[in-house]
Amino acid sequence: MAVTKPTPKIRDFWPNFFKRTLVIVILMQLGIAILIGGLLVITDTFVLTEMWLWIVTVAVFGLGTIVSIATLAIAGHPAKDLLAAVIHISGEPTNLTPPNPNEKKYAHNGFKDALQAIYELSSGNRTMPVVEQTSDSAPAVDNSSLLASALDNTTCGFVGLDSKHAIIFANKAAPININSDGVKSLKLMFNGSDTLDTWLEACEQNSVHAERIWTRIADRLPSEEGRRLFDVIASYQKGAATETVLTLVDRTEIYTVDEEDLDFIAFAAHELRGPITVIRGYLDVLEDELSGVLQDDQHELFRRLTVSANRLSGYINNILNTSRYDRRHLNVHLAEDSLSSIYDTISDDMQLRASSQSRLLSVQIPADLPTIAADRTSLGEVIGNLIDNAIKYSNEGGAINVTAEAKGEFVELSIEDHGIGMPGSVMSNLFQKFYRSHRSRETVAGTGIGLYISKGIIESHGGRIGVRSEEGKGSTFTVSIPIYATVADKLKAGNNSNEGLIEQGVGWIKNHSMYRS
């Protein structure tokens, strides 16, 4: 069997080279020390047994070695930096921070240009030698002001940032705030923690050249006049004078149509809920008032009507939540609450759903679990979705067990069924929108938004949702929600008062503000 030699990596060159050179330096110093010792003996300065001979020889070796290594390190430093830069533009994985040309020492000794030349080569900016413009050769027309006035006539925003993220250029269309000190800042509302700043910080650590696109970024709150929505394209080039260039494409017209869609869904839901209200209401009233005359099987029919109306109502909530979640309008309002009391709000409905479909629902949520930070309505909807799923994918007479326990900083809720289960290949796609496994598409009705929105809601709580399953044996869904005490400080700092919530409410947040950095 042929042994293939691994291809050498650029990143391995420097350590190997340094090691080899080190060995050579030490051997040379050893030779010099022996030579000097020999000369001292031959010239009868010392005899072989005298201690001074050995002291001088060892001192010569020691000092020589130290001086040589120091010289090696200083002289090799630029080469090492150049190599680090080359490693980065070669795209080899590395944990080295690429050298920053804007560091003082580089600017001082002129090494800056060398680094910049390498970085620019990588982005294709420097295809031919750049002729430096001197004041004598400057053209009569100032190109930069021409360009600036041209950019001011476009509807796209252009913004240049320096290495400290300060705005050094912005055209007219760019959404910019200027504070009383004349400092400019970008007026863009990124979603959650996925902001330009966090991306730039990551770039500074790991990249020489990078690009990134954000879509549907607004410059002001939905209720404000003249709101615009942009696609933001960022190009990062380490060491360039304008380190980051932002191009903002105004997509307001296209995205506003989506906003109107949201209105449409809200109005449609309103129309659908009207009849459901009456159906649910009178079913409840009638079943009570007729309880004396109804036969057992007629009671069962009433229960089926009730379960169906309840499911319809839950489904409308899923649609509304999904539509908001996709447009980043879904907000959860976290407050201290207990899992058992949240379950109480849906308990009757769940028992009815299970019993009318002949499933044995057993719920054991200890009342003394730590309180959690939860949005009561949303979390109730998630639990309802998961129990609905367990009913759907299990068989008549099957047991569904709901249990909860405290685990570290979370309270974990498990919903276990003993139904058809699923193979591992299905599980990775399970939480995707509209995903239905091939088999369930044939056998079980549904649309595939229940798990998708459940995941969205749980993640907005700063929690986790997961599943274990075995084909033919059943599935267990687990939901972990942060214990209130672990996040109470953050919640309070986030000004979780009513006013605070109103402010966040219109603030285009996907997640609870607490989970934004």
Place this chain on the structure above:
Amino acid sequence: MAIKTILTIEDDRFIGEMYIRSLKKAGYEVDWMVDGNDGLIAARNKSYDLILLDVMLPERRGTEILEALRGGGEDLIPNTKVIVLTNFEQDDASKLAMQKHADAYLIKAEITPKKLLAVVEELSKS
């Protein structure tokens, strides 16, 4: 504060009649207004113990009615409880503003007359 008199501001006839039927059976005195303007006038002319307020109303929205009654410096209905009853999924700002001024905020499709009675009784005790 025991609740006895109730004003329902609701434009959907089926839903309005459904709630009123149950409320009257439970012994409450109920007045019913269909449009927002009449609702606001009724709320200001007579001191009710409870107002059931819809949001999507003709003439004047529930949001405006609540704002007119409680949004200013002075609470015009200090002895009245308010339950917002809606099927319209409002934007967060309007919803929170209403929740701030109301004693309860319920989605009609999520409750039945029986549950509404339970909520009213609960408010009666507080």
